[in-house]
Amino acid sequence: MTDLFDSAPDSAAQAPRPLADRLRPHQLSDVIGQEKVLAADGPLGAMLAAGSLSNLVLWGPPGVGKTTIARLLAEGSDMAFVQISAIFTGVPELRKVFEAARLRRAQGRGTLLFVDEIHRFNKAQQDGFLPYMEDGTITLVGATTENPSFELNAALLSRAQVMVLERLSLADLERLAQRAEKELGRALPLTAEARDALLEMADGDGRALLNLVEQVAAWKTATLDRDGLATRLMRRAAKYDKSGEEHYNLISALHKSVRGSDPDASLYWFARMLEGGEDPRFLARRLTRMAVEDIGLADPQAQGICLDAWQTYERLGSPEGELALANALVYLALAPKSNAAYTGYKAARALARDSGSLMPPKHILNAPTKMMKGLGYGDGYAYDHDADDGFSGQNYFPDGMKRPALYVPVERGFERELHKRVDWFAKLRARRQGGQA
Known part of the structure; x- marks a missing residue:
């Protein structure tokens, strides 16, 4: 049966492949910006050197090479590369993928299953991968822009290594831009300042940069400065999830x-x-x-x-x-910094929980009834305003509790003055209580 596309006239114009697709690396050493992971002494590089590819989760922002790395891992391991997206794949489709992988395995070939946006699968769907990962039917490589600790369940994470991919630096983006110019056969019509602005617009996303480069390269214009570029291109909105x-x-x-x-x-x-x-x-x-x-x-x-x-x-x-x-x-x-009151408050809460329902000492309890007076409520209370220096030095903690030091001011800002007051009252208290003893 003749393929539909084979019957098209030879002269029919074909749409050029997007620049990002034409520049997709053919080997891991060509991947830009992920040297920490892919280097010989990096986690993925060491794994490949040992000849043992395990289940992986590639975590990083958009446009840093997650799909490319997964595809190259499959090629380097002579495995079938199967790509699905968690957004468009349901349980029936997954069953077909697992069955096809089982047949391949019976024929002696492994399957690298690349799952884009793996965090979109719910916890039950993630559990569905586990038996096929454990028996070697698939080698799972998941890609996510979200923190796996929050979005993937513990069972899946325990069977996969997380590889952290980083956003591309300006130097990485410049290397990518030069690679694009070589592919296009001409330099971009931009001044140095405009070129810097173009790299900044990409915001660490290699795919976004190549799309911008493709737009700029198509312009029939003289060299543009930063302002000229800004009038033709909208700055990419910064990635920011207000709830994530x-x-x-x-x-x-x-x-x-x-x-x-x-x-x-x-x-x-x-x-x-x-x-x-x-x-x-x-x-x-x-x-x-x-x-x-x-x-x-x-x-x-x-x-x-x-x-x-x-x-x-x-x-x-x-x-x-x-x-x-x-x-x-x-x-x-x-401003001068101190967390002394905050620390003291947390210590007081802990002490309150640990000490239970201890009563205040009787001398600081009110005695509005004759019975309460008879029980000794209020006996011996010293009215501080009648004491020398307006300070009686009495104990206000429950009887039998060792006096804690909860608030310890620092020697910064106004707390220098408060530190002096704490020390002054502590000395007076020791003197007064010593005299009472």
Whole structure:
């Protein structure tokens, strides 16, 4: 039977293959940007050198070579390469894939099953791979842009090694651009600054870069500068999932930059989140938490400044109100830091759980009835305002409990003054209680 495409006239014009497909590497050494994994001393390189390919999960952002690496692994291992997507594949299709792999195995050939977007399968569907992985019917190579620890079940992860692939650096993207120019047979019509802008637009995604290169190469124009490029190409939106791992990664980076007293890094991560579409109210809430948790009483004004900035944002809205949040952010980054009150609070909660329902000492209990007075409630209470220095030094912890030191101020900011007060009261208390003894 004649193939339909074979009957087309020889002169029929064929659409050129996309540049990304034409530049797909033919051997692992041609893969750009994943040397840490593929090098001879890297985890995947060492596995290949040993001649034993195990089940894998390739975790990395889009456009870093996950599909290419899987295909080359199959070729290098003389295995049949079968590719499916978790988005379009259901249980009936999976059964057919497993049955075909079983037949191949009976004929002496293995199957590398590449599952794109493997995190899209639910937990029960993921369990369906396990028996075929265990008996060697398939060698599974899953690809995911999501954290496998959160998206893949423990049983599957215990049978596969996770290989972390990294976003391409600007240097990696430049090498890829040069490879594309060689394939096209001409240089891109861009100034050096415009070329840098093009690489930045790709945002670490090799496939995206090649698509951009293909657009630029098709233009019939003189050399373009950065502004000329910007008028013709839209900047790629930064990858940011407001409810996913990227959200937590960036807020962690922002919080730790403030804690580390780095206003420049703090502003950068703050801007990254806003550019990604983060709700400024979430950031206002998080800034207030930073003031309470990481600055505390080292600068008692910090919390009020955050609340004022939050209120200013509510009145002005975006984008003007975001500047108020940025002002508060810089203040927090440069403020003296102390988590002494936070640490003391957590220690107090733990002590409260461990000590159960111990009663306060009787001398600090009110005695509103005759019976309570008869039981000794309030006996011996010293009214602090009547004492020298306004301090009686009495014990306020349950009887028999060893006095803990929960709040230990640091020698930074306003807590220097509080440290002096804590020490002063401790000495007075020891003197007064010693006198009472």
